[in-house]
Amino acid sequence: MADILVVLEVRDGKVRPASLQALGAARGLADARGGRVLALATEAVEPDLEALGGAGADEVLVAGAEAHSPDGAAATAVRVAGEEGADLVLLAATIRGRDLCGRIAAGLEAGFAPDCTALEADGEGLLFERPVYAGKARMQVRIRTPKAVASLRPNFFQPAGRSHSATRRDVPAEEGKARVVEMKGRQEGRPDVAEARIIVSGGRGLGGPENWPLLEALADALPGAALGASRAVVDAGWRPHSEQVGQTGKTVSPELYIAVGISGAIQHLAGMSTSKVIVAINKDAEAPIFQHATYGVVGDALEILPKLTEALKAAQAG
Amino acid sequence: MEILVCVKRVPATTTRVTVGPDGKSLDPTGVEYVLNPYDEFAVEEALRLKEAAGEGSVTAFSFGGAEAQKELRTVLAMGADAAVLLQSEAAAAADGATTARVLAEALRGRSFDLILFGKQAVDLDQHGVGPMVATLLGIPCISEVVALEVADGKVTAEREVEGGREVVEAPLPCAVTAQKGLNEPRYASLKGIMAAKKKPLEVVEVDPGEAAVEVVSMSPPPPRPPGRIVGEGPDAVPELLRLLQEEAKVL
Known part of the structure; x- marks a missing residue:
């Protein structure tokens, strides 16, 4: 059986967690249908062969480009897929991964399935499941071209979790015309909303941007929590668009989503309804968010937030 | 500056999605269709760049059914100079790779400095059409752009990635896909709407051929x-915390 190529995303010399999850998905498929799992780093990186092997890779190919070039990275992936005879290329559905998905498909004359949430092999080949209409529905699709490219949404797949050390091989990097010249506004400490395990998200019910420290304090009390926001507060200029969750923002699937002062407009629900556990805190007992919440608390967010933060801190200290 | 913009007719984001009788697509009954919101940012940026350059043209393309003329008229009313509908009834349900091939075929051989796209269409959320068209045309592409500068034959763009902002440079001709935040799209003025009626809207029948991706089911x-x-x-906080720890086990 042909091999599977997983294109890794590297930031600050580290492979991103979503790429390790993609390796796990590739491992599952390779175990079922045969073939190897190749991991490709398109930038210079010192790969952790134990971690990548454990997540699912048999071999790690390192193309030592100095800086990320989207077209260069895609050209490297297309060349390597051809040389190695891989018929399936998987990526994490991050912003970079989504961008590479279509480019690699162009180079391989392939169809692509972006943002997949499930992936299975059956008698007819591969079946990809992906949300459409921002999660208001899902589609099962088959890629009908000989080669296929798919990106996998973060937090829907698991690294293989095995004990295995991958081998390493260096391969040449292709040059691109576009290149990343600078990384600005790096957010230290807090993970991005699209990848976080826990999201604390605020809406109009918080009253104004001056009350956001209450939400930040709650996020600080939850290790690994990111901040999210509703479209209303982003449009009002209270919060940056990078935090917006929903149809014209980010689609998220954390283990825990805490919606504070968010009524639950359909565009917002579409972006977060695949969260494992949803907590809603809202003054209005009739707010649509309560129909989607695992646990709801009716009341003033400004009174409830400090109590919740305090209780979490006490629980951790105890 | 010659700028091309690719746009799509999509259901409004307020649409309640119901699966159609074929079990594979959206039931269009009662659905309001609009210009894809991200395409509005692309059109606006194209118009601003043309206005700043003081010369050139903005031409809009759409791969769509006959009814997508409405969205192309909207783009003309905003200020684009001409529009081309690549007409096929198969367009609305087409996968990203098929759409990209049709668009690349139509744009090949045209002279342009820049091609703008919305970063994704809010129906099938495929994200890949802009980068794929650019790759098929052999030009660079910068996607999900929130700030754009074109000067001296070069594009400098900023894009929000997880955990920061990337600054990316590429030479012209180049493709760019627009993210929310790039600009505030203008509304079409009454004068613009009147003028749009007289602007050229060419309809070209296209055959997308075999789809690259087949929809098995929608649910x-x-x-x-x-x-x-x-x-x-x-007072509900202690019980909430207990449930999160003991029942949901997420803390």
């Missing part, structure tokens, strides 16, 4: 297990 999202109201006000 509602998996149902969520029913939730419950834990309580009211700050």
Whole structure:
């Protein structure tokens, strides 16, 4: 059986967690249908062969480009897929991964399935499941071209979790015309909303941007929590668009989503309804968010937030 | 500056999605269709760049059914100079790779400095059309752009990636896909709407051929297990915390 190529995303010399999850998905498929799992780093990186092997890779190919070039990275992936005879290329559905998905498909004359949430092999080949209409529905699709490219949404797949050390091989990097010249506004400490395990998200019910420290304090009390926001507060200029969750923002699937002062407009629900556990805190007992919440608390967010933060801190200290 | 913009007719984001009788597509009954919101940012940026350059043209392309003329008229009313509808009834349900091939075929051989796209269409959320068209045309592409500068034959763009902002440079001709935040799209003025009626809108029949991706089924999202109201006000906090720790086990 042909091999599977997983294109890794590297930031600050580290492979991103979503790429390790993609390796796990590739491992599952390779175990079922045969073939190897190749991991490709398109930038210079010192790969952790134990971690990548454990997540699912048999071999790690390192193309030592100095800086990320989207077209260069895609050209490297297309060349390597051809040389190695891989018929399936998987990526994490991050912003970079989504961008590479279509480019690699162009180079391989392939169809692509972006943002997949499930992936299975059956008698007819591969079946990809992906949300459409921002999660208001899902589609099962088959890629009908000989080669296929798919990106996998973060937090829907698991690294293989095995004990295995991958081998390493260096391969040449292709040059691109576009290149990343600078990384600005790096957010230290807090993970991005699209990848976080826990999201604390605020809406109009918080009253104004001056009350956001209450939400930040709650996020600080939850290790690994990111901040999210509703479209209303982003449009009002209270919060940056990078935090917006929903149809014209980010689609998220954390283990825990805490919606504070968010009524639950359909565009917002579409972006977060695949969260494992949803907590809603809202003054209005009739707010649509309560129909989607695992646990709801009716009341003033400004009174409830400090109590919740305090209780979490006490629980951790105890 | 010659700028091309690719746009799509999509259901409004307020649409309640119902699966159609074929079990594979959206039931269009009662659905309001609009210009894809991200395409509005692309059109606006194209118009601003042309206005700043003081010369050139903006031409809009759409791969769509006959009814997509409405969205192309909207783009003309905003200020684009001409529009081309690549007409096929198969367009609305087309996968990203098929759409990209049709668009690349239509744009090949045209002279342009820049091609703008919305970063994704809010129907099938495929994200890949802009980068794929650019790759098929052999030009660079910068996607999900929130700030754009074109000068001296070069594009400098900023894009929000997880955990920061990338600054990317590429030479012209180049493709760019627009993210929310790039600009505030203008509304078409009455004068613009009147003028749009006289602007050229060419209709070209296209055959997308065999789809690269086949839809097997479409279904509602998996149902969520029913939730419950834990309580009211700050007094509910201890019980909420207990449930998160002991029942949901997420803390």
